[in-house]
Amino acid sequence: MHPYPFDNRPNPAYPDPMDRRKFLASSAGILAAFQGDSLARAQSAVASLGGRPADTVARDEDFWFNIRHAFTVDRNMINLNNGGVAPSPKIVMDTEIRYLEMENLNPSYYMWQVLDPGLETVRRRLARTFGADPEEIAITRNASEALEIVQLGMNLQRGDEVLTTNQDYPRMITTWQQRERREGIVLKQIKFPVPPPSMDYLVKIFEDAITPKTKVIHICHITNRTGQIFPVKKICQMARARGIETIVDGAHAFAQFPFTHADLDCDYYGTSLHKWVLAPIGTGMLYVRKNKIPTIWPMMAAPDSMQDNIRKFEEIGTHPASQRNAITEALNFHESIGPERKAERFRYLRKRWSNALRPLPGVKILNSEDPEQSCAIGFVSVEGFDPGKLHDYLWSKYRIWTTTVTTPGEYSGLRITPNVYTTLEEVDTFIEAMTKVIKRGSIPA
Ligand SMILES: Cc1ncc(COP(=O)(O)O)c(C=O)c1O
Incomplete structure (x- = not known):
């Protein structure tokens, strides 16, 4: 077995299978800042959030919509393996x-x-x-x-x-x-x-x-x-x-x-x-x-x-x-978003999909729900479903990119890691795809 069976790494043994005004005020500033190269402006745009608590900002899609525009990721795939390695925002890539x-x-x-x-x-x-x-x-x-x-x-x-x-x-x-x-x-x-x-x-x-x-x-x-x-x-x-x-x-x-x-x-x-x-x-x-x-x-x-x-x-x-x-x-980019806001957004996204999948037959969510013990990384195993085949199915049918993890003799499943640029629509597509296949009881051939 390949020694590093994580994160879709090449494996020689197994080939790859807010309200409107607030929105305008904060989003215009953030967009301009991220599309140009002035992080000072991004910081002042974020400051326009007016000190709202991080868990409130975590649910503010207008804010995250604009963060998303700081990235040049492939929008035609849903990357839920940001844990392996993550894309840099454009401003970082341009600097590099x-x-x-x-x-x-x-x-x-x-x-x-x-x-x-x-x-x-x-x-x-x-x-x-x-x-x-x-x-x-x-x-x-x-x-x-x-x-x-x-x-x-x-x-x-x-x-x-x-x-x-x-x-x-x-x-x-x-x-x-x-x-x-x-x-x-x-x-x-x-x-x-x-x-x-x-x-x-x-x-x-x-x-x-x-x-x-x-x-x-x-x-x-x-x-x-x-x-x-x-x-x-x-x-x-x-x-x-x-x-x-x-x-x-x-x-x-x-x-x-x-x-x-x-x-x-x-x-x-x-x-x-x-x-x-x-x-x-x-x-x-x-x-x-x-x-x-x-x-x-x-x-x-x-x-x-x-x-x-x-x-x-x-x-x-x-x-x-x-x-x-x-x-x-x-x-600079990390601090412009704010470490607390980032963490709360990650917890919010994880709970969104894991709470939706948990009641389905055979589903086990193996990450802790205690916020002290968990953040962005979530883990789902589905009894009777081979994680590798589930990964391949999500990819080929929905272009949802995940990774499988196995702890031999203990558990296996899909590790799900969104990022700051992940949208609710993407998370919901994952929920929908998983719900359909789990309710069906098997992966279509
Ligand atoms: C827990 C842990 N430690 C170490 C590493 C190694 O990181 P890198 O590949 O950046 O050296 C990884 C990579 O995924 C990891 O998840």
């Missing part, structure tokens, strides 16, 4: 393209003299959003790189134990398994039901699995399967009290819902920026608690003089500056 053209004018001058210094602004902005010191933030190509830097760079001895779950990301599990084979460390994967009985239950299963040999706890902030949000702070503080280090996989969490490092208190945090930040594809971030930086070996070698410097993790040789430098624009 401008930087790309610039770096080609004279790469060794423009990349190294002009664009690379701009990375310090990116670092500062990421640090502010994450609530950390810029000297604790490295810019990486994705979450995999960020997490593997820590996973492979930690000093561990034969017999040392790492605790994670069997619902963590396969590549991250593969990384620990390689260290098992190479160095004799021991990986323990804890199972948990979805949705779990409570957040405290998730803390307890980790606490109970700790032994004197446990050196690391590695958890998802939010899983890429059913979208379960973990009680990260409780687990990290429980671990620290026992001298155990904590790595948090935030690939899906950063900018999906609001939080800062103070809400987590982890030692290490790795995330993609090409998922919920909507930054260019090929961007990620690593946080390392300052006093831990000297203890982690970089994945690609750095000089001894960089031992205490977070930039040692960026010593990867020549690479494009264009994606990284456009991260700032993505953060």
